[in-house]
Each structure stands twice: as structure tokens, then as C-alpha cells.
Amino acid sequence: MKKLIAASLPLLAGLAHAEEAAAPVLSKADNGWILVCSALVILMSIPGLALFYGGLVRTKNMLSVLAQVLTVFALISVLWVVVGYSIAFTSGNAFIGGFGRVLLAGVTPGSLADTFTAEVKISEFTFVAFQGAFAAITCALIVGGFAERVKFSAVLIFTAVWFLLAYAPIAHMVWFTEGLLFKHGALDFAGGTVVHINAAVAGLVGAYFVGKRVGYGRDAMTPHSLTMTMIGASLLWVGWFGFNAGSALEANGVAALAFVNTCVATAAATLSWLFVEWMIKGKPSLLGAASGAIAGLVIITPAAGLVGVGGGLVMGVIGGLAGLWGVHGLKKLLKVDDSLDVFGIHGVCGIIGAVLTGVFYAPALGGMGPADFDMAKQVLIQFEGVGITIVWSGLVSIALFAILKATIGLRVKEDEEREGLDVTSHGEKAYNM
Numbered sequence: 001m002k003k004l005i006a007a008s009l010p011l012l013a014g015l016a017h018a019e020e021a022a023a024p025v026l027s028k029a030d031n032g033w034i035l036v037c038s039a040l041v042i043l044m045s046i047p048g049l050a051l052f053y054g055g056l057v058r059t060k061n062m063l064s065v066l067a068q069v070l071t072v073f074a075l076i077s078v079l080w081v082v083v084g085y086s087i088a089f090t091s092g093n094a095f096i097g098g099f100g101r102v103l104l105a106g107v108t109p110g111s112l113a114d115t116f117t118a119e120v121k122i123s124e125f126t127f128v129a130f131q132g133a134f135a136a137i138t139c140a141l142i143v144g145g146f147a148e149r150v151k152f153s154a155v156l157i158f159t160a161v162w163f164l165l166a167y168a169p170i171a172h173m174v175w176f177t178e179g180l181l182f183k184h185g186a187l188d189f190a191g192g193t194v195v196h197i198n199a200a201v202a203g204l205v206g207a208y209f210v211g212k213r214v215g216y217g218r219d220a221m222t223p224h225s226l227t228m229t230m231i232g233a234s235l236l237w238v239g240w241f242g243f244n245a246g247s248a249l250e251a252n253g254v255a256a257l258a259f260v261n262t263c264v265a266t267a268a269a270t271l272s273w274l275f276v277e278w279m280i281k282g283k284p285s286l287l288g289a290a291s292g293a294i295a296g297l298v299i300i301t302p303a304a305g306l307v308g309v310g311g312g313l314v315m316g317v318i319g320g321l322a323g324l325w326g327v328h329g330l331k332k333l334l335k336v337d338d339s340l341d342v343f344g345i346h347g348v349c350g351i352i353g354a355v356l357t358g359v360f361y362a363p364a365l366g367g368m369g370p371a372d373f374d375m376a377k378q379v380l381i382q383f384e385g386v387g388i389t390i391v392w393s394g395l396v397s398i399a400l401f402a403i404l405k406a407t408i409g410l411r412v413k414e415d416e417e418r419e420g421l422d423v424t425s426h427g428e429k430a431y432n433m
Contacts, residue, residue, distance in 0.1 A: 024112055027120035033251035034126050040242025041133035045073045045140050048239050052232025052294075053144050054430075055225040056340050060420025061148045062224065062430035068143045068152065072159050073136045079163055080132040087164070088171040089131065094180040096169045104128065115249040122249065130246060135171070138195045139163055144340030145203025146210040146410075149417050152425050154410045158400050162202060166396040170194050170389055186385035187361060187378070189258065190247035192302025192354040193389040200347030201390050204338060205397035210410045212337035214417050226286050233290040237266060240297045244304035257368075258304035261312035262297065268316030269296025273324050288324075295323030295345050299353035306357060308366025315356055319349045351386050358382035 050069040054062050076084070086101035101107060113127035139159045143150075171194050173179040174186060181193075188194060213221065223229055244262045248255035273292025278284040299319030300312055307315070326344030338344060358378035361367040369378075404410055411417075416424035423429060 024119060024121045026112060026123060027115075027250070030115060030120060030250045031122045031126050033255070034122050034130050034246055034249060037242035037246025038126070038129040038133050040239045041130065041137065041246070042073075042239075044236050044239035044243060045133070045137045046070055048232050048235030049137060049140055050232070051228045052236060052290075053147065053340055055228030055230075055232060056144075056223045057148055058221060058420070059224040059431060060422055062422060063428050064152070064421035064425055065143065065147055066430075067426055068147075068155055069140045071152075071156065072140045072143065075156060075160060076136040076139045076163055077132060079160060080135050081128065084135060084163060084168050085128050085131065088135075088168040089127075089176055091178055092172070094178060094183070095173060097172050097176065097178075116254075120250070127249075131171070134191060134195060134243075135163065135167055138167055138191075138199045141195075141199040141342060141346060142203045142206065144342040145200075145207040145338050147339040148421065149213050149411055150206075150210050151408070151410060151412055152421075154404050154408060157408070158206070158404060161400055162396060165400075166202065166393045167194075167198060170198050170392060173388070174385065181385045181388065184384060185378070185381050187306055187357050187382065188302045188354065188385065189305045189357070190244045190301045192298075192350050192357065193385050196298050196301060196346040196350030197354065197386060197389045198393045200343045200345075200350060201393040202397040203342035204334075204336065204347065205394060206401055206410075207336045207338045207343075209398075209401035209405055213339065214414055216337045223287065226290075230286060230290055233293055237293055237297065240266070240301075244301060248305050254305045254368075257309075260309055261300050261304045261307065264309055265300035265312040265316030265319065266293050266296035268313050269293060269299065269320035269323070272317045272320030274320075276321060276324060291323060291327065291341070291345065292320040295319045295349045298323075298346050298349040299356070301350070302354045303357040303360060306368050307360035308368075310366045311356075311360030315353065315360065318352060318356070322348050322352050354386050355379060355382050 046069065050066050053065045053069060057065050081104055083102050085104065086099050087097045090097040090100050092098040107124050107128065109125065111124035112121035113124040115121055143155060173181045174188050174194050176182060240262055241259055245255045245259040248258055270289050270292040273295060274284050274289045277288040296316045296319045299315050303312065303315060323345045326348035327341045330348060331338060331341065331344050358381065359375060361369040361378060362373050362375050363369050363371060401410065412421065412424065
């Protein structure tokens, strides 16, 4: 009997080992990579976006933009763990999740979040941090649409409610397995719809409701510090590697593809904007190059890990040209004072990027799609995702801005706007000279 038991031990140990191996386990490599990416996405907001926006406004409004971006980031970071994560990434229905993870209930150091490989996972806390950084920068992007004349209180109230009614539902629809657009097969690798189109529509609606700046179209409203803008754009570009490559949720070849596409597409967009503007205006501008970089980053976001490098390169060139038109052509057609060109760059390039993802995903064009890929069908699905995002974000934004305008008001007084929001809203100055 003892001999039989002894002979059986290796077999039993092998079976136990096989059962253990089949169970999902934490991948320390993937988990560490996504934590780093989370920090890079946070870098995009503070200080990246803050400095990019801050340099683009006039001296008297520098601190107001910094305060808005910083406070919005903090506000959404709190709301995310309180309720946002739960309604975005838990089971509910096709449009919104439930409340099972309010205040991160049930999330422990041992909780695992899904990746694209069934056997290995990342910590759910890591996933919470990564997606929370996405939510924060999305809401911070919106303030560029109506910078230099909006009430600080209106920004915070709008942001909090819009986050709950627009951002979280769109994130659920696109990125959660039960979501409407996820089930329909919409492709959005890192946030073309969820982040850029969503925020751009809200910023555009806000620009209309708040109205044009005093002296817009008559007085010079040139950026006060392109040095700051360049620093901010550079931080955004570096942080965007976490944004796009991290969306693979694993430290794998897809992350590497997204990393390379993020670099190549952005470089191509920088050059296409710079050279075309150079031909038109006679001089190459730093602002044009920096704006082109942002346009390239935006257009490749939904496609970063889904298209080949050739497709990414073409998308980057298109992004630079599309962003240039959005800022200098579409803006005039819309007759709107979108202060920092949120819609001109994030909206236009986000829409084009989302649609082109359905094109360059094709294996015949170097994409990662299946052998039986149907481009026409996928492009229609991409248009569906774009359309639903525009309508959803637009309706929520219109309702919220209308309510705020009728109650607390959206805009500071004219004399306060003329003096500058740094002093009148915050009692501080960016530069003491």
C-alpha cells in the first residue's frame, strides 16, 4: 500500500500543478508595465496638458488654466474611485454598468482584471489606476474649448456631472464586454471615441454656450508662451506612449506595435502640418509643429495596436493635414471661439482616426484584422461608434450647459474677463513683474 501511494504521488503532484497552471495568475511583468503606463498618462494631464494649454492663453489667464486642469484632474480621480469605475466597468446593461464596485468595494490586492490573455492577468487596482488616468485627462481636455472667460465653479459642476452622464457610459459602451458598441464590434484601441471625440464635442458645445471672448476677431489673442506649449506638447507625446502602448494591457508585441505607431504617426503629422503651413504662410512655426504632433497622437489613438506601421504612417500624414484644416478652416465655418482648438484637433482627428481604423485594420493593408476581414462592414461600425459618441456627448453637454447658464451662469463678468481670470478668479498672478 505504501509503495502504491508513493508511486502515485508524482502523478497527483502533476495533476495539481496542471490545475494550478490553468487558473489565472498575476503577471508581474504586465502589472508593472501598466503601472508605469498609468503614471505616464497622469504625466499627460499634470503637467503636460496644463502647460500645453497654459502656454496657449494670454499671460493674464495662465494660472486659471493651470488651476482648471489640476482641479479637474483631482476631482475626476476622486469620483472615479467613488462611483465612476463601477458604472463604467461592471455588469449592468448595454449602456451603463452597476454599482457593485462603488468605493472600489470588493477590490483587493488579490483581485485580478482581465487582459487579452486568459491565463495571465493584472491587478484590478492597476486597471483602476490606468483607466482613472484616462477619465481624468478626458475631462481636462474639455476646458480648452472655453478657456479665458468661464467661471471656475461652472467648470467643476459641469465636469462632475458630464463625467457621470457622458464619459462613464461611453467608456462602458466601447470598452466593456457587455457594452453596446463593444458587442457591435467597434474598434477603439485607446480612446478615439471615448476620449477625444467625447471631450471635443463637449468642448465645442461649451464654446457656443459660453460665447466668444471679449475682443475675439479684433484683438490679438496670441499665445503668451510657446516655450511652455512646447514643453507641454513634449510631455504629452512622451506620456502618450503609456496611453497607447499601455492599452494593450500586456507587455507584449501589441504594446510594442502601438508604441512604434505612436512615434511614427506623430512624427509624420508634425511634418505634414509644419510643411503645409510653411508653404501657405511662408514660415515654419513651432506652434504648427507642436499642434501637428497633437493631431498625430489623436488620430493614431484608436488604431495604435490594430494597424501596421505603414497604416500608422499614412494616418499620421492625414492627421497633420486634417488638424490644420480643423484649426484654420472648420473653425471659421463653425463661427465659434474654440479657444484652444479642442474640436479642431481632437474632434476632427478623433473622428477621422476612428473611421480610418476600420480601413487600415485590414490585413491587406498591413493591419491586424482577421483573414476574412470585411472593410465596408467595419467602417460602417466605426461610423456607428462615432455617431453615438457625438450624439450622446452632445445631448448631455447641451442639457448641462443650458441648466448651468440658467442658474449659476457660465461666464465671468466682462470687466473680470478684461482684467484676467488669474487675478479675478484666483487672486494670483503667473508672473510678478
